[in-house]
Amino acid sequence: MMKLDQARRGQLIKITDIPNELTRIQAIRFGIPEGAVVTCREVVPAGPVIVAKNKQEIAIGRGLARTIKVEPC
Numbered sequence: 001m002m003k004l005d006q007a008r009r010g011q012l013i014k015i016t017d018i019p020n021e022l023t024r025i026q027a028i029r030f031g032i033p034e035g036a037v038v039t040c041r042e043v044v045p046a047g048p049v050i051v052a053k054n055k056q057e058i059a060i061g062r063g064l065a066r067t068i069k070v071e072p073c
Contacts, residue, residue, distance in 0.1 A: 002072075004049055005065035007040040013051075014038075017069035030058050037073055 007013050014037050018024040024034070032038055032053055041057055042050040048059040060068070 001069050003066050004051075004060065004068040004070050005043070005062055007043065007049065007070060009040055009042055011040045012037060012073040013040060013070040014073050015068060016071050019067055019069075023064060023067070031056065032058065 001016065004013070004015075015027075015032060015034055018027055018034055027033060032051065036053060038051040038053045040049065041052045044050070046062070048061050049065040050057055050059050052058075
């Protein structure tokens, strides 16, 4: 299993685990709960990971991205 910060640009990924409860609640508000399939739009060097779902793009900070477990689809 890999972490969100290890995703590559253009890769389709499924979010499998968000360990922090507060982070999980915020992710649900943005429409990316556990089990959601998103596209990695960009991985900014030493910056955020940008994911997209349904024409919505969300920038997730690198530290937070290191805690989110994903798997390639």
